[in-house]
Amino acid sequence: MNCMLKPVGEQTIVITGATSGIGLVTARKAARRGAKLVLFARNEEALNTLCEEIRQHGGLAVPVAGDVGNIEDLQRAAAKAADTYGGFDTWVNNAGVSIFGTAAAVPLEDQRRLFDTNYWGVVHGSLVAADHFRRKSDFHGGAIINMGSEASDAPVPLQSAYVASKHAVKGFTDSLRLEMEADHLPVSVTLIKPAAIDTMFVMHAKNYMNVEAKLPPPIYDPDLVADAILFAAAHARRTLFVGGAAKFTSASAYHAPRLFDRVAATLFSRGQRTVRPARPRDDNALYDSRHALHEREGMEGPVLRSCAYNTVVQRPKVAGAVALGAAAVVFAAFARSRRSSA
Secondary structure, eight states: OOOOOOOGGGOEEEEESTTSHHHHHHHHHHHHTTOEEEEEESOHHHHHHHHHHHHHTTOEEEEEEOOTTOHHHHHHHHHHHHHHHSSOSEEEEOOOOOEEBOTTTSOHHHHHHHHHHHTHHHHHHHHHHHHHHHHOSSOOOEEEEEEOOGGGTSOOTTBHHHHHHHHHHHHHHHHHHHHHHHTTOOEEEEEEEEOEESSSHHHHSEEOSSEEEOOOSOEEOHHHHHHHHHHHHHSOOSEEEESHHHHHHHHHHHHOHHHHHHHHHHHHHHHTEEEEEOOOTTOSSSSSOOSTTOOOOOOSSOEEOOOHHHHHHHOHHHHHHHHHHHHHHHHHHHHHHHHHHO
16 A cells, blocks of 8 residues: 655654653654644643743644553544644654563562553554544545564563563554554554664563663664654664664564574673662552653663664665765775785
8 A cells, every 4th residue: 555654744643651761762853843642641741841842942732641551642633633733644652661670570460550651551552543543534645653672573671571662562563554454544554663772661661580680782762762852753664773783683583583582581680680779669660750851871881872773764865875985985895905006
């Protein structure tokens, strides 16, 4: 089905989980590019502050406070978009949270709560968005963008509930895409699969380990994920990895699963533990909003702010020009060496 997506600056975009991390970076970037925004999160005060910030810089944004685990709250967001802007063009299901600890250590109540946000939040948002697109007259194209992870394809110890939720998000997203195709509905359904990202991920996670958690390197800047989201809003894509490490992890788990298991069992188990004592367990965002309006945590080690893999995927003309320039340099050097040896 031919899906005609508008440039980002001509779109109205709904973003869940908009007050921290990837959602916050994406909201600010989209506003700078001229998009009209409907921003959704649990923290009403933070939402109002963010929307006022965007308006002071000449942008357009309206807040809707609620929980993605309640479909009625997301229906209010769709209604707000319709009342304020006449509808929306792209819906971004970004809200998410994690839990650190062995599968046996994490209470089932917490695992269910995580699924309410990570999985059911995506399902609810996708259904609301799809219903909106089906109802639009003279409809030529829209986008549903769901936040997966490299963990959508690969197992990770000490985050079993999170990994399971991201596998579920992948399965749902891929199936929804097929249904859009079968209905001949011009909707691009994209799954974003980031590597480890320097957001408030660890600070927001509930931790059942006796030491503070961390993410194993390499760690990438959230700007790269925001760029991928906004690229998907304007270019129909099935899947976008963010960070070459995410693509490598996915390919390794698929093509060499037993080897991957042996390496990951040790590397990821050690790589997610610090030597610092764990902070109080109730300091997390599993049930309540925390640490709003922070884009980055400032994680240990270097944070990669660019990625050649993503440049090639999202800006092939630029990558091609760089490759052509490099080839020209090599050819010129070869020609000089031939002349000097003649």
